[in-house]
Amino acid sequence: MPRLLSICLLCWLTLNPGVAQPKAADDPPPVVRLVRLPAEGVVLDQGWKWHAGDDPAWAHPGFDDRGWENIDPTRDVPLLPQVRKAGIGWFRLRLRIDRSMHREPLVLVVEQLGASEVFLNGRLLYRFGRVSADPKRLQTYNPLGQPLAFRLSDEPEQVLAVRFAFNNRLPYLKFASRPNPVLRLRLNKTNQQTAEVKLTPVRIHDYGNIGFFLSLSILHLALYWFNPKQKANLYLLIFSVANLGLAVVYIYSYETHSVEKRVYLQAIIPVLFAVSFIFVLTTIYSLFQQPRGMVYWSLVGFYLLYIPFFSQLYEVGPVLGMFYLPLIYYAECCRIALRAVRQHQRGAWLIAWGGIIYLLSNGWLILTLAGLLPNGPGLVFQIVSYEIALLAFPVSLSLYLALEFAFTSQSLAAKLVQVQLLMEQTTAQEQEKREILASQNERLERQVTDRTAEVVAQKNELQATLTELRRTQTQLIQREKMASLGELTAGIAHEIQNPLNFVNNFAEVSAEVVDELEAEQQQPNPDTELEAELLRGLKQNLHKIAHHGGRASAIVQGMLEHARSGTGEKQRTDLNTLAAECLQIAYQRLRAKHQDFTCELVTGFEADLGNEVGKIDVVPQEMGRVLLTLYSNAFYAVQQKQKSAPVEYRPTVRVCTRLIPRHVPEGDAATAESNRRRPGEEAVEIRVSDNGTGIPEAVKAKIFQPFFTTKPPGEGTGLGLSLAYDIVTQGHGGMLSVESQLGEGTEFTVCLPATGGTAVT
Structure with a gap:
């Protein structure tokens, strides 16, 4: 227990050195007298007065500071709480210096933990930092013992006033015996050692x-x-x-x-x-x-x-x-x-x-402190x-x-000697292994030669198989085209049937009118008004026969234009008309196979799709093939869903076109209208949607791959969407995408450049 008390006492004495060496604190006299200056100078630590606040009049030598507080500004921060609490205030010191020193140039050495303005007899000598009561504007500065020259006035009593600001927000620290004075001023002569910053x-x-x-x-x-x-x-x-x-x-x-x-x-x-x-x-x-x-x-x-x-x-x-x-x-x-x-x-x-x-040195240091x-x-x-x-x-x-x-180096050196001995033994073994390896290499080379010949033969066989596969693929593509042509022919026949029925009906009616006219003319007294009426009816029938014949001729001409191989060059094409015609052809083609099938066709065409009304640059035969493929898939999806759907289900296929202008900030209508007419900066969008069965996510990832189909064998080759994707992306610089929800329907989107020049991205 006494040893523990001794250790605690030792720690307390170390952390409180002022207790171990007490000092008497006498009140300083009102005037500090200096008769001479020693070689090390004089630290001004007595006779100071302190007052919190800020008043320029306090710098005047005649100001009465007898009511101010006595203070030693050279003490540490914790020992001057009044300075830290005030933030800003004034120190004043009255000096009576021997007149023999009035003519000599003196220096003032300053150390401080704040900002200050030093006045002598009301005259500003030096300013260190920026003095302010506002901590944000306060700029502290420590001269670090730099000597500052000045001369005394002729008055017998010199008044030294210091306007001082202290940053009370900083966490000040003191390390061992290093001094930490709030304000320390030392008076010295210029011909004596004055620099505080020296090699201590x-x-x-x-x-x-x-x-x-x-x-x-x-x-x-x-x-x-x-x-x-x-x-x-x-x-x-x-x-x-x-x-x-x-x-x-x-x-x-x-x-x-x-x-x-x-x-x-x-x-x-x-x-x-x-x-x-x-x-x-x-x-x-x-x-x-x-x-x-x-x-x-x-x-x-x-x-x-x-x-x-x-x-x-x-x-x-x-x-x-x-x-x-x-x-x-x-x-x-x-x-x-x-x-x-x-x-x-x-x-x-x-x-x-x-x-x-x-431990011994640190213990000695603690006892010294x-x-x-x-x-x-x-x-x-x-x-x-x-x-x-x-x-x-x-x-x-x-x-x-x-x-x-x-030690490690010596050990490595010894091991190195052992390694050298082992290497000599290994060299002899390696020579023997080389001879064995040489014979094995020869045998391996023969085996490699034989194997290479086998690989070359297999390569040739695979090359022949690949050529055959490519030929088969070309035949399949041609078969798909021929199947598409057959379905197209069926649709054309069904489409032409309507005007042909009209021609036949009006021809039969016209024959009956001619018979009736001949019978009337054989009468002894023919009725001229009846003859004129019959002739007018016959003329109207002939006009209708000509009209429906022209309609059938136009259908055949249009189908020939779409069916012929063409030059593959882009032409100014009315995309809306092409989309509508292909929609009717695809619908009539399916009706020719399934006469009991009906579907609601919904169209929404935007008239202004290019530089001319409704026309853009495409290859019409290829784009017609793309549209026929998308329509056929849509009709197939709604037909399959109708087989298992409730009675109230109505198959619907929608097609719409629109022009997509470039992005324009909101509210700039004039710029938007101008940009709509700027070539190369718009795209045309064709959307084909249905309310059919939809496409699963796993199928949607592979839907544009060649030979991939979900239709039963014999109903599809899997090349339709693959060819359509190549036509849109490679032939026209556009995009073909699909969005689908299983059980709700599918929407294919074709996006093409409006002018046929800049690719859509």
């Missing part, structure tokens, strides 16, 4: 760490590059980079003029601490192949939980993270290393001694203790890994 032991320590950890990082990067299986080199590389980052952050944070940058850079420090200690612990576990159990993960989680509290504890947080918590990590590393020593593991004593040296041991001039003892503690363990780990690398 602290800076030598920081720059030395940069060089050391940079070299260590390069070393372990090289070791890991040559031996990536040794993960300890990778972990030590990360450890070295983290410590290199710490050294860089230390230097830059204390050499940057921006206080905000300094504070935010210091916020990175706990993360780098965590990476450093966690990976040095991971290195030990990896080197000695220790399982990462509860102790390892507890230590890792403990430090990760500590990171958010680092910047909230001012001086306590850095001291805990830099000195006390690492004791736990390195104690665990020493425990594992000592266990390895007891197990006679090679080189483990190096790491154990490194850990012991760290607590004031229980002397510190020496310029913090020498603290710096030496910290440097030994910081470098002892990584140096021991690096030596261990270097020895392991040397």
